[in-house]
Amino acid sequence: MGMVTVLSLTTGAWLLAGGAAGHPPPQPSPEQASPAPRTGDGADAPPLPPSPPTRIRIPSIDVDAPLTGVGLSRNGSLDVPPPQEKNLAGWYAAGTSPGERGTAVVAGHVDNAEGPAVFYALGALRRGRTVEIERRDGSVAVFAVDAVRMYPARDFPDEKVYGPADRAELRVITCGGPFSPRTGYEGNVVVFAHLIKRPTVHRPSSRPAHTPH
Template sequence: MRRRVGNTVIAGVTAVALCSGAWLLWGDAGAGPPQPAAAEARAGQGQEAVVAPALPPSPPDRVRIPVIGVNAPLTGLGLTPGGSLDVPPAEDDNLAGWYEAGTTPGETGTAIVAGHVDNAEGPAVFYRLGALKRGAAVEVDRRDGSVAVFSVDAVEVYDAADFPDEKVYGRAARPELRVITCGGGWSRGRGYEGNVVVFAHLTGVRR
């Protein structure tokens, strides 16, 4: 399976590399990370009334999702020699990454942020991503001094075998954001079997 991010095709390792589930394998994780409720799935296109004007390109430095306690620096992610999206270092449990060859958060298009759900030590930066609700705020600090504020449109979970490439990574005519981590079922042999994906669009800007 292959994944498309903007104009760049990347291999499906994007999900696999984030999804080993080391804490579930070696630790005491209980029921594991929260998974999205069916009610948070996308209800349809065009239902959002407020869309802020697009911003010029500027690299992001930090992502915050206050309702689930995320406040993490962002590192740039490139492609591995095999053509897959690289991932943040697993040992840093409070680090997320953004695909720096694609859209920057706040400009027109689909920006991608990804991070681990856990590591061998316990929960990581996006452990509670599946608990998000529609309407929650995602804030991205940009290097130009602006803060791009996104509103969550949907939170969905997909099996890796049925991952909707175009829906998640396809081009957008407005400023949109995807936040991705691991989710779905988990098995000892395969790790997490899918991904939690947050869909959001730009609703405001702070300076």
């Protein structure tokens, strides 16, 4: 995908109002920021055909949310779902779909004025945990987390986060870093993950499909 910059994934209005006694969301530790060694033992799964994603699950941090397609804003930044949709995440629909060869991107809010949002706990995710993406073709793409990092907004590494990959990779992004009452969060938490096994066909969810407003 072309190089873009992440939009602010909310500014911490909830923290400004004293939410959770003013405590910010968890941030990744230096241990989680170190990339997991890439092995040549066949652990990487073959890339999948294109198919739009419909839902993201991260069991270890209790994420289970619908996905909607997002594009770019007028200034070329990655757009995000409306902040009032706190349990909705977005995927970059003009780029790679999760499971395809290349780098797929999912982004969501860390909080909104009412409290924690879909990726509030993203900074607590650990290497080796899994991210599951339900796809419209009935498959589930399973990714293993390689690293979880926090980047200052002023030094966001577009090429490292959004650049091409020779296998099926995933980035999950939200706000993070220090919090300023004047400007909000000063960085972004980024999860790096790769496809680890072939998906299995599952029965359609009994949950009603999300309809973006």
